Amino acid sequence: MADGADGEWFWRQRLADGLYLIRERFYESGNRANMWLVQGSERDLVVDAGLGLSSLPDYLERAGLTGSRPLLALATHIHFDHAGGLHHFPAGGVAVHRAEAAALSRGDNLETVTWLSGSEVSRPPPGWTASSYRVRAVQPGRLLEDGDVIELGDRQLTVLHTPGHSRGSICLHEPERGLLFSGDTVYQGALIDWLPHSNINHYKESCRRLLKLLDRGQVSTVLPGHFNPFGPDTLHTLASDYIAQAGLWHKVATSAISCVASIALRANNLGR
Ligand SMILES: [Zn+2]
Ligand SMILES: [Zn+2]
Numbered sequence: 077m078a079d080g081a082d083g084e085w086f087w088r089q090r091l092a093d094g095l096y097l098i099r100e101r102f103y104e105s106g107n108r109a110n111m112w113l114v115q116g117s118e119r120d121l122v123v124d125a126g127l128g129l130s131s132l133p134d135y136l137e138r139a140g141l142t143g144s145r146p147l148l149a150l151a152t153h154i155h156f157d158h159a160g161g162l163h164h165f166p167a168g169g170v171a172v173h174r175a176e177a178a179a180l181s182r183g184d185n186l187e188t189v190t191w192l193s194g195s196e197v198s199r200p201p202p203g204w205t206a207s208s209y210r211v212r213a214v215q216p217g218r219l220l221e222d223g224d225v226i227e228l229g230d231r232q233l234t235v236l237h238t239p240g241h242s243r244g245s246i247c248l249h250e251p252e253r254g255l256l257f258s259g260d261t262v263y264q265g266a267l268i269d270w271l272p273h274s275n276i277n278h279y280k281e282s283c284r285r286l287l288k289l290l291d292r293g294q295v296s297t298v299l300p301g302h303f304n305p306f307g308p309d310t311l312h313t314l315a316s317d318y319i320a321q322a323g324l325w326h327k328v329a330t331s332a333i334s335c336v337a338s339i340a341l342r343a344n345n346l347g348r
């Protein structure tokens with residue numbers, strides 16, 4: 077079941093009982109992130125919040141998907157494509173990893189790697205311009221640590237701190253259903269380890285950790301931060317390929333890219 081009513085900023089697809097994929101229809105960019113709604117018996121969870129050009133909690137309530145239970149919005153990390161929409165949620169109901177909480181609280185648009193052009197937004201809200209876009213400061217009500225359990229009543233998700241792409245990147249694991257919400261740690265595309273606060277050694281260690289989960293047979297479906305869901309074999313390939321290619325030469329090449337990226341991001345975010 078897919079829904080994309082005319083003019084509605086969001087699109088959604090029901091993937092299973094209590095599990096929806098949501099995307100921003102008019103953000104036509106390779107950076108368009110996946111957002112997920114997980115419904116529990118006591119509480120609902122949104123994983124990642126998009127750019128924030130339209131209110132995700134209002135949309136979910138209008139669609140009848142939330143509203144009867146408390147709602148927690150959790151970002152897998154604070155990059156703009158995942159955390160820009162957090163300001164639409166009540167601050168007490170926002171959760172990020174502790175390592176990125178300060179940057180989110182001060183609206184640090186360098187650490188959120190804000191990078192958006194007007195041509196990527198095909199139907200912007202009235203009066204909106206890309207140059208004035210910024211991730212707004214949000215004071216998270218809950219700071220996440222590795223091993224924390226997100227309790228939804230009949231469903232429990234465990235926080236895995238998987239730094240590398242960013243310092244506060246997390247995956248969320250629901251062992252009972254074999255679901256892994258992987259954020260930007262793994263997806264079916266070029267993995268990004270050259271941003272400010274990326275770290276190749278940490279990234280390799282995080283991939284090893286995901287391989288261990290696979291070895292224990294605890295992952296059946298990966299719900300990534302970008303592109304389509306995939307299965308355990310693809311996760312194995314993505315994680316082991318990253319580890320195999322992240323040697324010395326990769327580190328040298330990446331540090332050059334990282335310098336250029338950092339300069340470009342600083343220039344782009346001057347004054348944001
Ligand atoms: Zn990211
Ligand atoms: Zn992303």
